[in-house]
Structure formats: C-alpha cells, structure tokens
Amino acid sequence: MRIEDVKTEQDVKEFLKDSPKFATAVYLVTYKMPYGKVCTYGRVAKLIGKPGASRAVANTLHNNPLFPVVPCWRVVKADGGFGGDPKAAAGRRGRVQSEGVRIRDGKVVMNSDVLY
DNA sequence: CCCGTGACCGACT
C-alpha cells in the first residue's frame, strides 16, 4: 500500500495494520482533525482513552509515517507552542498558520474556536 | 522484563 493511495479512513487502517495499537489510534484521531483546527497532545491522549499519555502521543506523531495524509502539524503543546526540532517545528507552525489559525509569539492562540 | 528516550502536562514556586 503506497502513501499516495491512502485516501480513506479504511486505507489508513490498512496502511497501519502492522503498527502498534496505540500508534494506530493516535494517527486515526489525528487523521480526522479538520482543516484550520488544532488539538493538544494531552487532548489526543484523552480522545484515544489514554489520559496522561501525552508524551507517548508526541513520540508517535514524531514518526508519522503518513505525512502529509495524517496532519500531525495540527497537534500542538498545551500552551500552543510547537515542540521538537526547531526547523521542523517552524515548518509545522507555517502550515498551521496557512490554515488560518492565529499565531502569536510563535504559539497558537488557543481558544475554543480553533481547538478540536 | 528492566531501562533510556522524548514533538508533554499540571501544579507549584
């Protein structure tokens, strides 16, 4: 299964059939995130029934094998900041901003409107 | 099965 052919939720599941259960759940939730919205690592953890696993979520998204099908750039830190390698972080910030999300001091302006 | 590794979080100073 090639990444170019992944176009539906089923395709995503198929592509990740050999991945750990937790990782699959993370990518699936992220896959559903709407354009122009963002979510925090902690919230994603709760959404998949693993409250407290924010770090694990981050580790997982760091190795996103389905970029850009799975919009991992829409997942940010609790304070709206972008973690990881500064270069990559800047790239994700640019994408989020291009989707119309307001950025201030390098961080997403967190509010109920942009929060998924 | 223990251990180190992080794109983290919330509480507290």
Place this chain on the structure above:
DNA sequence: CAGTCGGCCACGG
C-alpha cells in the same frame, strides 16, 4: 508570568 519539578507512558533495545 517565567521557571522548575515530578509524574506520565508507549516503544525499542
């Protein structure tokens, strides 16, 4: 409001 601190947890070696 900016740091610090302890706790968290899946994953791979």
